[in-house]
Amino acid sequence: MSNRAGLASIVLMASLLGAAVPWLPVQAQNTASASVGAPDALVRSMSESVLDSIRKDPSLQTGDVSRMSRLVDEQVLPYVNFEKMTRLAVGRAWRDASPDQRQALTREFRTLLVRTYAGAVSAAKDYTVQMRPFRAEANEADVLVRTQAVPARGDPIQLDYRLEKTAGGWKIYDVNVMGIWLVENYRNTFAGEINRGGIDGLIKTLGDRNKALESRSS
Amino acid sequence: MRVLARLVRLAAALAMAAVLGACATIPPGAGSNPADPWEVYNRHVFDLNDRLDRAVMWPVAQAYEKVLPEPVRICINNAFRNLAEPVNAINNLLQGKPLDAFMDMCRFAVNSTMGVLGCFDIATDGGLAPRSNEDFGQTLGRWGLKDGPFFVLPLLGPSTVRDTFGRVFDFLGLDPVWYIENIGLRNSLVGLRLVDIRASLLPGEKVLEAAALDKYEFVRDAFLQLRRNLIYDGNPPRLLDPDDEDEARPQSDAGTATLAGGQPEEPLRP
Numbered sequence: 001m002s003n004r005a006g007l008a009s010i011v012l013m014a015s016l017l018g019a020a021v022p023w024l025p026v027q028a029q030n031t032a033s034a035s036v037g038a039p040d041a042l043v044r045s046m047s048e049s050v051l052d053s054i055r056k057d058p059s060l061q062t063g064d065v066s067r068m069s070r071l072v073d074e075q076v077l078p079y080v081n082f083e084k085m086t087r088l089a090v091g092r093a094w095r096d097a098s099p100d101q102r103q104a105l106t107r108e109f110r111t112l113l114v115r116t117y118a119g120a121v122s123a124a125k126d127y128t129v130q131m132r133p134f135r136a137e138a139n140e141a142d143v144l145v146r147t148q149a150v151p152a153r154g155d156p157i158q159l160d161y162r163l164e165k166t167a168g169g170w171k172i173y174d175v176n177v178m179g180i181w182l183v184e185n186y187r188n189t190f191a192g193e194i195n196r197g198g199i200d201g202l203i204k205t206l207g208d209r210n211k212a213l214e215s216r217s218s
Numbered sequence: 219m220r221v222l223a224r225l226v227r228l229a230a231a232l233a234m235a236a237v238l239g240a241c242a243t244i245p246p247g248a249g250s251n252p253a254d255p256w257e258v259y260n261r262h263v264f265d266l267n268d269r270l271d272r273a274v275m276w277p278v279a280q281a282y283e284k285v286l287p288e289p290v291r292i293c294i295n296n297a298f299r300n301l302a303e304p305v306n307a308i309n310n311l312l313q314g315k316p317l318d319a320f321m322d323m324c325r326f327a328v329n330s331t332m333g334v335l336g337c338f339d340i341a342t343d344g345g346l347a348p349r350s351n352e353d354f355g356q357t358l359g360r361w362g363l364k365d366g367p368f369f370v371l372p373l374l375g376p377s378t379v380r381d382t383f384g385r386v387f388d389f390l391g392l393d394p395v396w397y398i399e400n401i402g403l404r405n406s407l408v409g410l411r412l413v414d415i416r417a418s419l420l421p422g423e424k425v426l427e428a429a430a431l432d433k434y435e436f437v438r439d440a441f442l443q444l445r446r447n448l449i450y451d452g453n454p455p456r457l458l459d460p461d462d463e464d465e466a467r468p469q470s471d472a473g474t475a476t477l478a479g480g481q482p483e484e485p486l487r488p
Contacts, residue, residue, distance in 0.1 A: 116429040123421065144456075153292065155349060158452055179447020180440045184457070188251060189435050195247060205431060213428055 039163040039170040040134040043145045047129040049075050054125050068118035081171035082110045089186040093194045101199045108206035126152040141165040260370040264434050279416040293337040298411050300329045300336025305392045309352035313360045321347040355384025359449035376441040
């Protein structure tokens with residue numbers, strides 16, 4: 001008991017002093033659930049493996065698209081629920097979308113996000129990821145995992161994830177960079193597109209953008 | 219007086235340019251978003267800013283990155299941000315965070331002296347305290363003042379009505395550069411600071427260009443989220459999503475769903 005209290009007071013003192021001791025609370029609170037695959041452990045190992053690959057492979061640092069998409073396929077996609085991400089960004093209109101439309105929306109949105117992610121992460125070789133204090137009830141099925149990307153020099157970048165527990169394990173369905181949630185940031189644009197051209201209009205807009213990006217990079 | 223006359227002339231020139239160059243595409247339904255009732259005006263100014271940026275600031279920032287070695291640019295960036303520490307401190311104080319305010323002043327003292335006029339951020343490197351990012355717009359937000367309409371400022375970019383007031387307060391009241399008597403030096407520093415800020419935005423640009431379907435909308439919504447996050451110091455309560463089918467499911471009670479961000483304090487806005 002004194003051990004925990006001691007730890008807590010160190011953490012408290014440290015945070016009062018503004019020093020970052022991000023790993024302490026993570027370890028203290030998640031020993032119980034770590035064995036069944038804790039969401040924060042998933043985020044940590046995913047982030048570390050991606051950064052590790054980028055550090056080791058110079059072609060990824062220059063943003064080689066095909067290599068980058070393979071990296072994303074192998075190390076990121078298994079842990080992301082793109083359907084939920086798309087559904088949340090589309091909002092109310094999702095209910096009216098046919099299964100085919102839903103599939104097309106998810107596919108195009110995923111392509112756009114993977115491309116954006118690849119562009120952003122290729123420049124991240126000098127970053128390390130630190131976990132920030134994580135709190136979750138044992139039976140919670142929807143959690144927030146907070147991290148920060150720390151550059152060699154300069155201010156850390158806030159990087160948070162929302163995860164949901166599914167039959168296939170924890171899946172990320174939203175990401176937050178510097179306080180900007182990805183799903184939230186697409187909602188207005190998606191709603192506007194659907195208002196103007198319906199769901200097919202949005203699918204087309206996303207598809208056109210993806211084609212334009214593809215021709216630009218190759 | 220002379221400054222005022224110059225400002226008026228500048229505003230007139232900008233207004234003219236905005237009218238003449240009014241070719242921003244305005245989508246149907248513009249202005250229907252409650253956060254952005256002035257969308258038509260905003261899109262025009264955004265477009266104007268964008269074109270001015272392409273013509274002037276972007277090339278200058280590019281050249282700045284090419285010409286000056288990285289350590290020099292970091293030194294300049296540190297020095298300007300060091301000058302903002304009193305702004306951080308006063309706003310932290312006004313937000314009821316005296317300890318943070320104290321830390322900001324410690325940082326200011328250490329970096330201004332041992333850090334050679336703020337050139338080296340030894341307070342961060344030495345683990346004294348991370349840099350705060352506060353301004354009067356955040357303070358007003360903390361006090362419960364709503365954003366007000368989204369508002370794109372000519373030349374300066376995205377803001378809100380509240381943050382525009384905040385900016386005026388920080389700038390006129392607390393910006394040390396503004397108090398430099400030598401006009402030439404003052405203007406050079408103002409210019410250098412703008413270039414420094416613009417250059418620091420270069421890396422994020424490509425990502426923005428790739429990600430945004432509608433650049434204006436993407437920047438607006440990102441800006442509003444960013445400000446909200448800053449007001450809550452990186453820990454805002456979660457926005458409840460009315461369209462999310464999952465929220466309707468009884469799997470989690472509404473209370474934890476709205477505040478699942480682990481927000482330690484009362485939400486500041488109802």
